[in-house]
Amino acid sequence: MDMTDMNSAAATSPAGRRQGEVILDLQNISLRFGGVKALTDISFNIREHEVRAIIGPNGAGKSSMLNVINGVYHPQEGRIFFRGEERKKMEPHMAALQGIARTFQNIALFKGMSVLDNIMTGRNLKMKCNLFQQALWLGPALREEIAHREKVEEIVDFLEIQHIRKTPVGALPYGLQKRVDLGRALAMEPQILLLDEPMAGMNVEEKQDMCRFILDISDQFGTTIVLIEHDMGVVMDISDRVVVLDYGKKIGDGTPDEVRNNQDVINAYLGSGH
Amino acid sequence: MAFFIETMLGGLMTGMLYSLVALGFVLIFKASGVFNFAQGAMVLVAALAMARFSEWSNAALGGDSLFLANVIGIIGAGAVMFLVAWAVERFVLRKLVNQEGATLLMVTLGIAYVLEGLGQTFFGSEIYSIDVGMPKDPVIMFEGLFEGGVLINKEDFIAAALAAVLVAGLTVFFQKTAIGRALRAVADDHQAAQSVGIPLNKTWVIVWCVAGLVALVAGIIWGSKMGVQFSLVTVALRALPVVILGGLTSVPGAIVGGLIIGVGEKLSEVYLGPFVGGGIEIWFAYVMALIVLLFRPQGLFGEKIINRV
The missing domain is CATH 3.40.50.300 (P-loop containing nucleotide triphosphate hydrolases)
Known part of the structure; x- marks a missing residue:
């Protein structure tokens, strides 16, 4: 310096x-x-x-x-x-x-869900459609879902985990799980x-x-x-x-x-x- | 042949009712990791509320409009189920965040007794009927195929269609919507769900509401077929082997499991019963569950249990 x-x-x-x-x-x-x-x-x-x-x-x-x-x-x-x-x-x-987003020391991911779904939960707060729109799967809810999905794909690319996008996280090795954990936090922007x-x-x-x-x-x-x-x-x-x-x-x-x-x-x- | 088909259809119908109760189990387990022993009691309370509210409003309306009375009955019963969901979250689950599954299971046993007691206190303990205008007359089909044709209840058809719609809707809700994802997230890990901003309290109320709704549908179908009475709670015991067979975490599993057990117990009773002196229907489901547990503990459709060592 x-x-x-x-x-x-x-x-x-x-x-x-x-x-x-x-x-x-x-x-x-x-x-x-x-x-x-x-x-x-x-x-x-x-x-x-x-x-x-x-x-x-x-x-x-x-x-x-x-x-x-x-x-x-x-x-x-x-x-x-x-x-x-x-x-x-x-x-x-x-x-x-x-x-404020966080990751966990002892990975706390949603083990039964795929990598994409896990990261999508990070977008939860940004979704504005209400229960009924979602339950009925109306157009706005669908469009919103797609928009957020694009954002999630960017994060997946960023963290270089494209190849495991659809894998349930419970089946992933430790290091990759940590990365998904980070991805979920990142998705919250x-x-x-x-x-x-x-x-x-x-x-x-x-x-x-x-x-x-x-x-x-x-x-x-x-x-x-x-x-x-x-x-x-x-x-x-x-x-x-x-x-x-x-x-x-x-x-x-x-x-x-x-x-x-x-x-x-x-x-x-x-x-x-x- | 016609008799075989009739037996099988009878089994499918019973099985579908099992499925509906099992569905309630699966929903709550998927979304909160709680094995809800109170599902049977919820079916009873929902059916009681439905029967009594429509009876009362029918009397108040002077018996003019059965349809209106039923609508009021459904709304009333729906409100009761919402109240149950809210109370369960507020007074029970909220205090037990991050507790062991066994603790929560015991709590739902308690909830079951409270619901059974309160339900009968408020709505009475007689046998009531639900009349939602389901056609009761049987039809004879496939006359050209078999001699004498096959005897089928119209009611059963409508009930089956109703159940199918319900299941399809719930599957989409759970797999494809953000709220469904939030519910699954909460089931997997409370702490992590909170960290992404999913409020546990609201989520639990939603899940128990959905399970209450399923209980209401099951209660209406079952009640209109056989009357609303206390023995409805034992239906929950019959649904236990169904969820074990189908897998605790699988909505399709609950359906298929229910159908397999419904058909299995009827067919085995009719065709094997005479050789062993009958009574197969009573234990068939449990033996099936036991066999499944031995060879495939996660059930036919359940998520594979992965243990990292």
């Missing part, structure tokens, strides 16, 4: 990506399950168009954090601002309405895409593919990506900014380089004494 890049650091990330306004701002989030503190006083923000990673050792609270963002868990303390507006308590399905350990359990080749897709999504669609990952190496390569959690507390926040050199982070990952 040369000096001109450094000077414009406010607008562009180390990875050279444009960073916009703060889209999601989390302030002093604390989450408890009974007596167990899952998250303690965590604050950080997410900027538009960036790839934001949340990392940490096992049990650090990464998934809890994601579920807070997603509206599945409701923190006892703290405030969440979405595009400057404070978010009230919400139902899990409402995150999708706000343009989200503003924020939450990826829960997208590389978990993958071999090197699959990991490289997934990295490429994540970067392509960021570049082509400008989608804000929040990424939870265990694998430090991967995260450092593709993220613009990294939050590090340990035992439910934030111990680091910054560019990959800053985080890499943070003594607390090194201790958490390698044990103290290093």
